[in-house]
Amino acid sequence: MKRMQTEILVIGGGATGTGVAWDAALRGFRTVLVEKRDLTHGTTGRYHGLLHSGARYVLKDAASAVECISENRILRRTHTHCIEDTSGFFVVVPEDEDDYPDRFAAACRRLDVPCTEIPPPSALRREPLLNPRISRVFELPDAAADSFLATHATAQAARQAGATLLPYHELTRLHLSGGDGNRAVSAATVLDTVSGEELHIDADLVINAAGAWSGQVAALAGVEVKMILGKGVMLATNARLTNTVINRCKMPGDGDILVPIHTVSVIGTTDEQVADPENLSIEQWEVDLMLTEGDKLVPGLSRSRILRAWAGVRPLYQETQPSGEPTPGTDDSLSNDQPAQDSPQSSRDATRALALLNHRQRDGVRGFITITGGKWTTFRLMAESAVDAACEQLGVSRPCRTADTSVPGVEQGHYWLGHRLNEVEDENLQSELVCECELVTRSMLEGAAQRNPTVTLDDLRRDVRLGMGPCQGGFCTYRAVGILHQLRAGNASPAAGEWHVAHMQSPAHHHRAGAAAEPSRAGPAPASSPAPSDESRRRSAAVDPGTNVSQPNLLLRDFLQERWKGVAPILWGQQLRQERLDELIYLSILNADHLPVDDEESPLSSFYRSGSSPASSSL
C-alpha cells in the first residue's frame, strides 16, 4: 500500500473542502485533500448558482444573513472572475402581499444588507419578462456565481500554496489511536477509485468537509453527526429569461428564486428531507411545482423550453440536543453550539448558518473536526473557522489569509454573459467549436482533459461546460469522444505543465496557449510550500492507456446516460423534439446501445444508471 504523510487531511472536494485546503495551505500546513469523485461532484456542483446577499435570510435566519453579506463582499474580491455581477431583485407578486416587505426592508437595514426600493416600472424596464403585476421591488447585491470555476480556482490557489488534491480518492477508513477518553484520529485509508489501489495517509488532523456525507465520514471516527439533508430540485430554461437574480419577497419557500447563470435561467428549488445524500431523484410534483412557481416570477416560464432538471442535497446541521462544552476559540455567533432556534421541523426550517463541530470538545475525539451546514456563499468563512479550530487543536497560532488573497484569474474581472462569444469572435475560433451550444473549443477541451483527471466526459462538462447547451450533448458527445480517443492514442502533442484553471472558461486563452505549457502566472508561492506534487498533475484517466475507463465507447455511453438523467424528467415540447433527434443520432445512426462495453464500468457508470432510484451509498 502506498503511504503519505501530512499535517492536515481534508475530506471532500466541494467548495468547503477546497476552501479548507486553500486556507490551511496558505497558513503553511502540509495539506492533502481527498475527494471520492471529481471536484464539485457533490452539492457544490448541483447548487442554484446564487451568491447570496443574505437578504433571503434577514427575517428567518439572521446569523446566516450576516455571514452571507460579509462573504458576498469578500468573494467579489477574492473570486471576482467566478461571479457575474447581476444584482438581485426581491419582488412582491400579488400572491405575497402582506407586511413582509416592510419588515424585510427594516431587517436589511438592521443587518447592514444594502437594500434599495425601486419603482416597479423601472424594474420592468430592466427585466421586461418579469411579472407585470409586481407591486414592489427591492434591489440587493445578489450575484450569480460559477461554482465549478470557483472551486477549481480555489483548488489551484491551494495547489500553488502547496496542497495536494486527490480527486477520485475515497476515504474508506479512519484510524483512531488511544483509548477511551483519549481517542485521536491519526490516519486514513483512501481508495483510488480509478486504479483500485489503496493509499494510507498519516495525518495530524482530519477535517471532515464531506457536505451531505459528513455524517457518514464522522461515523468512520465513531462520532455521531446527524445531518439534516434537504434535497432541492431545479430546472434550467433553454436561455436566459432575466439578467437579474429574481427573488420573491416573502418567507423563503419553494421555487421562489430565478438565477441567470451563464446562458440559462434556473428556477428553484424544492426542499425535501431525505435520508441518503445520493438520493437525487426528481419527482413529477417537484417539476410541476417549479413551473407553477416560476410562472409567478416570469409569466410563461412554464411554456418556454426547459433544458434540464437536476437535484442537489443540502448539508444542513442543527444541534438538536445540548452537547459537549461550548467551543472555545471560535466566534460564538458563528458556531452552532447555541442554537438560535428551536429544533427544526424540516430541512426548510433548518438554519443555513455554518456548523463547526470540534469533536475534541464535543465527543472527546482529538484530531478531528467537521465543518458543515452553511451555504456555498459562506464556504470561505467555513474554511476559516475550521482551520482556526485546527490551529487551536494543533496548538499553533497562524492567522487566516484567505480574505485578503485572490485566487488565480481575478484580474479578468467579473465574467459576463457574452464573454465566450466575444472571445470566439475575436480569435475567429468558430471552426474550432466542439460543443457549439456552449462554445467550447477543441483546445479548451484538450487543455482540461490533459491536465485534470478525466474519468468521464462529465468531468469535462464541469470544467468547460461541455454538453450543457440545448442539445444536451447531441452534437458534442461524439466529437469529444473522438478527441479524447486521439489524445489517448498519442496523436496530439502532449500538454505540459500545470492546468491553469484561471482561464479554463476562456476560449481565447486556450487558443493562444495552444498545447504549449501554460505560463505560471501565480504570484510567488509561500516559502514553506513544497512544489506541487506529482499527484496534482498526473495524466488523466481518460488519456492514460493503462486504465479501462479510457474506452471511448464507455465514455460515450456514460455521458449519454448522464445527460439523459436530467432530460428525462422534463421531456415534453421542444426538448422532446431535441431528444428525438439525439436519439436518432445515437441509437439509429451510431447504434450506441450496442457498443461493445458490456463488461466494462467506469467508477460512475452505476451512479449514472441509478436514474431516479436512490443509489445505495458507497460508505
Next chain:
Amino acid sequence: MPPASLNSVGLSLNDCIKCNICTSYCPVSQVTDSFPGPKYAAPQSERFRDFGHPFYADGAGPISRTLAAGQMPDASVDYCSGCRVCNEVCPTGVRIAEINARARARIVAARGISLRNRLLGRNELLGRIGSIAPGLANFLLHNPLSRRLAAALFGVAEKAPLPRWHHHTLNRWLARTRAQRLRGERKVVYFHGCATQYYEPFVGIAAVLVLEHLGYEVIVPPQNCCGLPMLSNGEFGAAESYHRRNVSRLIEFVNAGYPIIGTSTSCTLTLKEEAPELLDLENDAGTRALKLATWDIFEWLRERLDQGQLPSDLRPLHQSDQPFILPYHAPCQLRAHRIGKPALDLLARIPGLDLRESHARCCGIAGTYGYKTEKYQIAMDVGAELFDFVAAQSTESNQDTEGSLSFTACDSETCRWQLEHGTGLPSRHPIELLAAAYGLYDLHARRPADGN
C-alpha cells in the same frame, strides 16, 4: 412599450434542435469564412447576447450591465445578408434572419453606425436629392472617379450595380397624366417604394396601367420609405418613425377597405411582417390593419385570376413565332411572403412565353448588402448560382435556335440590378412583362405603349 412576450423573435431560438439544415443551405456561409452560418449566428449566439429582450427604440435599452456599457459580444452576424433562405428551410420555425437583424440593431445601438450604412439606409433621401437634378446626380455618382472615391471613403463597392436616377419621378408622371387616369368605384392603393419613385418610375407606370386595365382606379397617396434599409442596417429607431408615418398616411385607405398593393417585394414584406415583428409593433392596431391590407401585386392579381376577373387579351411578347425564353428568379424577399410564386401563375398565361424558373437560393445582393466593399465579392459569389442558371438557358437557346433570350425577370429591384450586373442581360419586373403582353407597355423602351 408593451411588455415583451415569451413569443418574441429572440425566443424562437428555443425551437432550434441544432440540426444544421440552415447552415447547409445558407448561401453566404457557403462562399465565405467571414460568416459562420445561421445556426451559429442566430439560435446559438443569441443565447450569449441579451436573449429575449426587445430592442428599445430610444436606445436606452438593454439591459445587462455589460451590454448597457456598450459591449456587444459578436460582429460576424453583420455578414448575414438577410436573405432568409435559412428561415425557409428551418424545420422548426426559428426566426433566424430576424434574430440576426435584431443582433445587428444591437451592434448599432452599442457601437454606432457607419456613415456608409446610414447613407445606404436612407435611399429615400438619396432618391429625393438626386431627383432634383438627375443628370448631374448620375454623373456625380456614376463616373469612375467618384466610384473609386466612394469605395475608398465610404466603403461602397466600386463595381456594385448602383441604380441611376430616372429623368422624372413616378409622381411627376402621375401628375402629368392625371387627366388620362381612370376614375371609378373600384379602387386600389399603390405603394411604390423609393426605388420606383426615383429610379424606376416605369415599373410603377406598368403597375398603374395593368391595374387600370382591370378596371381599378389607382390611388397613389403620399408615402415614405418602408424603413427596410434602416432595419437591415440596424437603425431600428429611425425605421420605426418611418413606419409609423406610413401607417398614419395609409390608415384611412385601409379603413375604407382598399387593398394596399406594392410592386417592391421588400417594401410589402416590411409592411406585412418585418416592421411589425422586428419593431415589436404587432399589438399596434394601425400596424396590424396595414399588415393585413398589404398585398404583393402578383398575389393580388392571382386572386383576380382565380376569381375569373383577369382580362384575357394577353398577346405574345414579340412577333416571331419563336418562343420568348424568360429566366425568372423569385427573390428571397418574395419567398419570405410565403405566397408561392404568383408571378409565374400570371406570366404563364402569356402566349409563347417559355418561362424558366430559377431555383437559385439568392442573387447575392440582398438589399444593400452587396453594395458594401467588404461584401461585394461575397454577393457576386452567392449570385453565381443564379448567373450560371441564366447563362445555361442562353447557351441552350443559342444551340437549338429555338428561341431568343433577351431579358430576365425578377420582382425585386436590387435583385434585378444585380442580375443585370451578373449576366449582362436587361432584367424586368414581371409587371412590365404583363403590361407589355396587354399591349400597354414597351418592354424595351420601358414606357407606356402610347408614348406617354
